[in-house]
Amino acid sequence: MISLGSLGTDLDELRQVARAFADREIESRVDEAESAEHFPTELFRLAGANGFIGSHYPVDVGGGGGGIAAAMVLREEFSYSSVGISSGLGHQDHVGTAYLHRFGSPEQIDRWLRPALAGEFVIAMAVTEPDAGSDVRRMRSKARREGNEWVITGRKTFITNGPLADGIAIVVRLADTTDRFGVFVVLRGDPGYQCERTLGKMGCNSSEVGELVFDDVRVGPDRMLSPEGGSSLEDVLDVLVRGRVLVAASALGLARRAFDVGMEYAKQREAFGRPIGRFQEISMKFADASTAIRAAHLITYDTAALLERDSTVPVLECSQAKLFASETAVMVVDQMMRVFGGAGFMQSSVIERLYRDARFFTIVEGTVEIQHRIISSHLGL
Numbered sequence: 001m002i003s004l005g006s007l008g009t010d011l012d013e014l015r016q017v018a019r020a021f022a023d024r025e026i027e028s029r030v031d032e033a034e035s036a037e038h039f040p041t042e043l044f045r046l047a048g049a050n051g052f053i054g055s056h057y058p059v060d061v062g063g064g065g066g067g068i069a070a071a072m073v074l075r076e077e078f079s080y081s082s083v084g085i086s087s088g089l090g091h092q093d094h095v096g097t098a099y100l101h102r103f104g105s106p107e108q109i110d111r112w113l114r115p116a117l118a119g120e121f122v123i124a125m126a127v128t129e130p131d132a133g134s135d136v137r138r139m140r141s142k143a144r145r146e147g148n149e150w151v152i153t154g155r156k157t158f159i160t161n162g163p164l165a166d167g168i169a170i171v172v173r174l175a176d177t178t179d180r181f182g183v184f185v186v187l188r189g190d191p192g193y194q195c196e197r198t199l200g201k202m203g204c205n206s207s208e209v210g211e212l213v214f215d216d217v218r219v220g221p222d223r224m225l226s227p228e229g230g231s232s233l234e235d236v237l238d239v240l241v242r243g244r245v246l247v248a249a250s251a252l253g254l255a256r257r258a259f260d261v262g263m264e265y266a267k268q269r270e271a272f273g274r275p276i277g278r279f280q281e282i283s284m285k286f287a288d289a290s291t292a293i294r295a296a297h298l299i300t301y302d303t304a305a306l307l308e309r310d311s312t313v314p315v316l317e318c319s320q321a322k323l324f325a326s327e328t329a330v331m332v333v334d335q336m337m338r339v340f341g342g343a344g345f346m347q348s349s350v351i352e353r354l355y356r357d358a359r360f361f362t363i364v365e366g367t368v369e370i371q372h373r374i375i376s377s378h379l380g381l
Ligand SMILES: Cc1cc2nc3c(=O)[nH]c(=O)nc-3n(C[C@H](O)[C@H](O)[C@H](O)COP(=O)(O)OP(=O)(O)OC[C@H]3O[C@@H](n4cnc5c(N)ncnc54)[C@H](O)[C@@H]3O)c2cc1C
Pocket: 091, 124, 125, 126, 127, 128, 132, 133, 134, 135, 157, 158, 159, 160, 161, 201, 204, 209, 360, 363, 364, 365, 366, 367, 368, 369, 370, 373
């Protein structure tokens, strides 16, 4: 196993606990979940009961009161076992619940956030639309006021946990405003709301991603999370910036797994009378991969330290960590795939799954290109 050094006693112990949980509860489910393309939903409650959902939220809202680094260690270890399952748990740990935490009233926190952190209420987060991905401002979903109610119309796509969710934290434009956005909770069973379909994907097949339709869904004011007059788009999206380090940690977990399975294979597979790892062409792949993984580890946890130390979110560093770790995952898995030769091309090999899953990181929470734009604009370009 690749060793990256200590993060301190508490986080090292947490890593061991997370590793044991992932070995026991994720590894045993991943093959079936991947082939059925179905998230093992009992893991929400199991993870919740172990304090693995919302470890980074304050204790007074039902969280674990830990720092972001603790949540990253959990995400990294879960992704080492399965990016799909880690993604399903991760979207519960951060995005939907982040909106409840950021904007929720005490009543809304009691009603939805506490059960969500216990894994008893699955909350997805819906921003992306068929015609508005990176360019979020193009979103057409809207909420209009009718008397005391809000009426929500629109379509959201690529929504992780959408097919399973008890509730959706949906971001919409407020009708009759020039540029105000609102976050509402829509519940499964609300008339006019449905998950129209579960989308087939190239990877992360043990997570479920859906397309959601909102056709005049009427909700009361108790469902609005954001302030009455709405928020700026920047304020709404700000919640997502912290999530980039969690994605970086997840990418790191996949890169470590790819390295470990590649190393094991390189030691036992023989060609021309010796283990293939003894050929310089193969051993150099491990030299490069281990260096990139170490650098990704350092940038990712350094950014966690900034997030824990500073009151303002380090936008530049979060983007750099996400960019570097996701590109590292893609590079490492590509190099390790080569180590396996034909065996890596077969569906029976773990590296084949990792190869497909790695692309996830270059898209979610802002694509690679969007991270390039954020970073270069912070550099003054
Ligand atoms: C598995 C998976 C799970 C997801 N889960 C969720 C979820 O739970 N909730 C949710 O709301 N969304 C979710 N998403 C959506 C994800 O956030 C979007 O896919 C992502 O933001 C990119 O948007 P897009 O797919 O519309 O691509 P587009 O925005 O159409 O981009 C297409 C290409 O153009 C590039 N591009 C776009 N604008 C620029 C620019 N200004 N400069 C340079 N290049 C640019 C992009 O980088 C990309 O290469 C998920 C996506 C996937 C794949």
